[in-house]
Amino acid sequence: MKIFLDTANVESIRKYNDMGVLDGITTNPTLLSKEQGPPEEIMKTIVSMVKGPVSLEVIGTESVHMIEEAHYLKKYGQNVIVKIPMIPEGLKALKTLSSEGISTNVTLVFSANQALLAAKAGATYVSPFIGRLDDIGHNGMAIVKSIVSIFRNYQLKTQVLVASIRHPDHVVQAAEIGADVVTLPPDILGKMMKHPLTEKGLEAFLSDWEKIRNESPRLTK
Numbered sequence: 001m002k003i004f005l006d007t008a009n010v011e012s013i014r015k016y017n018d019m020g021v022l023d024g025i026t027t028n029p030t031l032l033s034k035e036q037g038p039p040e041e042i043m044k045t046i047v048s049m050v051k052g053p054v055s056l057e058v059i060g061t062e063s064v065h066m067i068e069e070a071h072y073l074k075k076y077g078q079n080v081i082v083k084i085p086m087i088p089e090g091l092k093a094l095k096t097l098s099s100e101g102i103s104t105n106v107t108l109v110f111s112a113n114q115a116l117l118a119a120k121a122g123a124t125y126v127s128p129f130i131g132r133l134d135d136i137g138h139n140g141m142a143i144v145k146s147i148v149s150i151f152r153n154y155q156l157k158t159q160v161l162v163a164s165i166r167h168p169d170h171v172v173q174a175a176e177i178g179a180d181v182v183t184l185p186p187d188i189l190g191k192m193m194k195h196p197l198t199e200k201g202l203e204a205f206l207s208d209w210e211k212i213r214n215e216s217p218r219l220t221k
């Protein structure tokens, strides 16, 4: 399963990029609004610093505008994935963009039917928003399970990108279901790496090493 970072924060992207755990980035207008500086510059910087796919969202709500914006965003780099909202005009735009070979990520997906339609229209990725479904008392992960099974039944090539993740356990569940990608806020990726027993164990190893360090002076510490 691929791991994307769900952020427009360049520092967080650099941090996790250096660890080699990032396969790509997803952004959206809300995430961009939290950062300092012109959004276009931030998007260009992110596209240039990450090798993998970077989702950038269109603002237009009519297919003709979405297509124009997609062509514009694509100029930032070959790794740009154009994020299209799951609305009827978005499906129309998808049809054109997929015939032009432009990769897309259909965002704001809240049902298996929406995912099925997006896949039929040629989406590269569909993004079911798990956390926002959970927030209103639905079971977000049940939608992911359903989408993965439908795509398998019909050998649809569209990848399932689990979005709006709120908890590290969402990542485990998505992986068990067989989702293709999860996109995570930086704090969730940070939590995935940590375990109190790892920290406790390392502390004990280091303090025990202190007792014998003089016998191996060439090792650090």
Ligand code: E4P
Residues within 6 Å of the ligand: 006, 026, 027, 028, 107, 127, 129, 131, 132, 163, 164, 165, 183
């Ligand atoms: C995905 O592409 C979206 O940017 C994101 O996951 C939305 O998450 P939120 O519900 O935490 O805003």
